Amino acid sequence: MPRPRIAITVGDPAGIGPEIARKAATDPRVTAACEPVIFEPPDATAFRPGELSAAAGRAAYDVVVRAVAAARAGEVAGIATAPVSKEAFALAGLPWKGHTDLLAHLTGAAEVAMMFESPALRVVLATVHIPLAEVPGALTRARVEQTIRLTARELPRFGVARPRIAMAALNPHAGEGGLMGHEDRETLAPAVAACRAEGIAVTGPHPADTVFLRAHRGEFDAVVACYHDQGLIPVKLLAFGRAVNVTLGLPIVRTSVDHGTAFDIAGTGRADHGSMVEAVLLAARLAQHAHP
DSSP states (O other): OOOOEEEEEOOSTTTTHHHHHHHHHTOHHHHHHOEEEEEOOTTGGGSOTTOOOHHHHHHHHHHHHHHHHHHHTTSSSEEEEOOOOHHHHHHTTOOOOSHHHHHHHHHTOSOOEEEEEOSSOEEEESSOSSOGGGHHHHOOHHHHHHHHHHHHHHGGGGTOSSOOEEEEOSSGGGGGGGTTOSHIIIIIHHHHHHHHHTTOOEEEEEOHHHHHHHHHTTSOSEEEESSHHHHHHHHHHHHTTTOEEEEETOSSOEEEOSSOOOGGGTTTTOOOOHHHHHHHHHHHHHHTSOOO
């Protein structure tokens, strides 16, 4: 088969994105698997490394818009994105808190979820970039069911024919029968039961202090985490630099790195492009399969 064309967006042009994008685009592993195409602002050199700005946020947004348009037109087979700055997006007056909600908006996808894929652990997030205090209210039964269903539907693309999914509990000891919170018993357990009734191999909610270890040891193919740090701490502990952020539910292929803009080392030439390489390679593999 011909090598797929994969767009690599540089993310915030003041961060490490331009550096890791260029390093990945010339990496022999990448050039053997695909034809990388860098998408960057026309004035990419105008941004000072490490400097947060509205202009950089707008430029990063414009590049994503162009890449999505190219993917939807069939000009590229997938997109691998370098990190954007949520703060720069806000300074630019953009309402999106990152790639996931922006991509859903640009593609019209009704149901999306953030998944981190790695050799060590696979995690899907039921809620993403919201304050921790807002998680219990956002973690509705409908949202949990949607995330479980989307995970079960999408994982076959990653070579998991019948996914075994674990739902992580929100509270310590899965609420201990309501003594440590009612959400696990009143929201998560009914959502899991409803999905099991549909034939999905999901169990839980399992105490979060052990469920990721169980998944790492092979008992589950993916864990649905209740909130951002609950899921990403174990992934980054086990596989930082090798994990790939994938947006489930999009009509296009989109992958990304497992880290942020790293303004503190931008422009120094010290950025590790390993996760960017993994993101491009996964985008190339996914592009070989028909998308749902």
